[in-house]
Ligand SMILES: Nc1ncnc2c1ncn2[C@@H]1O[C@H](COP(=O)(O)OP(=O)(O)O)[C@@H](O)[C@H]1O
């Protein structure tokens with residue numbers, strides 16, 4: 020029963036990681052960009068959300084309604100102003116640019132919000148739980164998981180069925196050939212990053228509801244997203260989701276073995292996948 | 305008759321320090337089919353890429369209906385009515401035949417390009433594409449892939465179609481099948497630039513031809529008038545011949 024409980028908690032934790040990993044998988048899949056500032060963007064959006072909440076007395080879901088469009092715009096701007104200038108065959112320029120952005124964002128956040136930890140008041144939902152067959156399940160983690168499934172499903176559907184999704188897949192497969200059919204790659208890229216960061220708008224609300232956030236916390240979020248994406252297979256939406264589940268479950272089981280072992284267990288599974296199946300569980304060799 | 309639909313004027317193209325084209329003067333009229341022949345490495349693909357905005361060139365080196373358009377972005381070239389069947393086909397791997405074609409349909413819609421090509425009409429031209437609609441493109445045969453690549457370009461509703469070695473590596477029967485589509489493309493009023501290794505095929509399918517050698521035009525003339533001798537001299541070097 021204890022292990023089953025850990026499994027459930029792990030899946031719920033995976034729901035949080037999936038919300039980080041989706042955008043990272045999208046950006047990597049389409050542009051081969053590993054956005055090092057991904058975690059810092061979650062924290063930035065969290066802090067903005069917390070400030071919105073305290074300034075205007077908004078509830079968490081109202082904050083979400085404000086934060087997601089803001090995040091979409093931020094992502095679009097990020098691509099137009101910075102990433103479109105460094106995207107290309109060589110992954111190094113974009114790596115350096117996003118690393119620089121990560122440092123700049125952290126300093127900016129320190130200036131504005133100081134190093135203090137804050138969290139988003141949830142009006143009680145963060146501490147509510149439901150009991151199913153002897154297991155207590157937090158309401159918030161369930162909501163997080165539902166959002167994660169919905170976001171993954173929606174993103175996958177958009178990629179498969181919509182005009183924009185086809186353009187995105189075409190640009191991911193061969194950007195030059197995509198331009199030969201009339202696709203404007205820079206425009207498609209800007210929309211892809213807008214969506215990737217837009218999803219972080221959801222993640223930011225949940226992250227700051229379930230724990231505290233401080234300007235320097237971005238690194239850990241980045242690592243979890245990165246590990247989930249590698250485990251699942253770079254560039255696949257459902258792969259990122261499954262990778263997040265594997266990471267969440269591993270961490271929860273590891274934590275059950277020894278509280279100090281949880282995060283490490285996740286890293287070990289990540290390394291194991293990298294060593295034995297570098298294309299990820301769902302990636303093509 | 306109006307002037308050429310597209311022309312180049314002293315077109316120069318480079319790959320870093322290496323100069324691949326040394327001042328190409330070229331023109332094609334509306335409705336015309338022009339073949340571009342030449343040995344491997346002569347610069348034929350480079351010429352098409354330069355025209356298509358895939359290599360940096362100066363604005364006045366390419367003109368379309370009187371305007372300087374050299375170096376225009378590739379997606380804008382498509383919007384202006386130029387499409388390419390690129391060397392190596394360049395299909396979107398991992399996507400089905402139908403999705404590959406839909407990408408072009410989507411963009412033609414987005415860019416407001418109208419023309420005579422539709423999915424049903426393409427299926428009439430190449431029936432196998434209907435049968436294989438759901439098949440991932442990478443599991444098609446070479447000839448079928450070439451049909452997808454041609455179809456994708458046609459669905460951009462071009463006024464000028466650039467074809468880069470569409471017969472390369474295909475069986476004679478398949479080549480005939482693909483070339484049989486050309487009259488229908490031309491009947492649409494579409495101009496065609498045909499890059500072709502097979503000189504016989506090139507002569508037969510075109511009104512005029514240009515021969516390139518090491519980045520320069522070594523022969524131009526009406527396809528039915530140029531002689532085998534003139535071509536072989538232009539192809540492999542010797543003096544510059546104009547027929
Ligand atoms: N990407 C490239 N980088 C450097 N040189 C190239 C590149 N592509 C082609 N070339 C060179 O440019 C010349 C013309 O090539 P290309 O246009 O492909 O010839 P063709 O299509 O007539 O066979 C050749 O000498 C070739 O080696």
Ligand SMILES: [Mg+2]
Nearest residue numbers: 348349350391
């Ligand atoms: Mg070539």
